Amino acid sequence: MIVETLCAVLALVLGGVLKGATGAGAPIIAVPIIAMLYDVPLAVAILAVPSLLSNVWQAWSYRRDRPPPAFVAAFAGAGAAGAIAGTIMLANLPSETLLLTVAGAVFAYIAFRLLRPDWVLSIALGQRLAAPAGFLGGVLQGASGVSAPVSITFLNAMKLERPAFIGTITLFFVAMSMVQIPMLVAYGFMSATTVLLGLGALGVIVASMPLGTYLAQHVSREAFDRTILVLLALIALRLVATSLG
16 A cells, blocks of 8 residues: 555656646646556546646636637537546446556557657647547546547647647646536545545645756756656556556
8 A cells, every 4th residue: 555655646746747847747647657556537536636726727827828719618618528428438437448548548649749749730720620629638538537649739739839838728627627526526436535635636746846847947858758758658558457457
C-alpha cells in the first residue's frame, strides 16, 4: 500500500511538472499510472476535481485571449456532450477494456507527436472540425480521463498563440468536468473520500507546477518532449501488460 501511494504521488508530481511546463496535460501522466496501480474509474474520479479547480481560474484569467466565441462554444460544448457518452462507457465497460482504452489513447498521442509534429490545421478548417474534435476528446476524457490525443493535438495543430491555447483548452476541461463530476457521483465512482483525495491531488499538482515552469526555461523543448514521450510509452506498455495479465 505504501509503495502504491508513493507511486501515485509521484504520478501527480510528474503531471504537475508537465502542466507547469506546457499549461496542460497533467492527466496524460497521472491517470495512466493511477489506473495501473488501482483502476481506471478511481483514477478518473480522483483527477476530476483537480481538473475542474485548476482550470477554472486559468479559464477566467485567459478569457480575453480566446479565439472567436463560436469556435470555443462548439469545442467546449461538444466536449461536454462527449464526456457524458464517455462516462457511460466508463461505467459499463470491463476494467481490461478501460485499461486498453487508456493505453490506446496514450499511444495515439505519442504516435501523432512523432509522425506529424509540424502538421498545421487552418483556422477555417479548424472551426469546422471544432465540434467533432471536441466530442471525440470528451468521449476519451469520460471513458479514460485522457483527452489529450484529440484535444491538445487539435489545438496545437491550429498553431494558436499560448494565451489563446490556454484560454480554450482550460474552458474545454471545465465544461467536461461540470458534466462529468455529477455523473461520477451518480454512478458511485465519486464519494466524499474521493473528493478529499482529489483535493490532495490538486495540492500536489499545484506544488509541482513551478518545477515544470523552471524546466521549461532551462531545458530544451525537444529534450523535455522526448523524455515525456519515452515515459508515456513505458506507462502505456505497462497498462497493456496489466490488462492482458
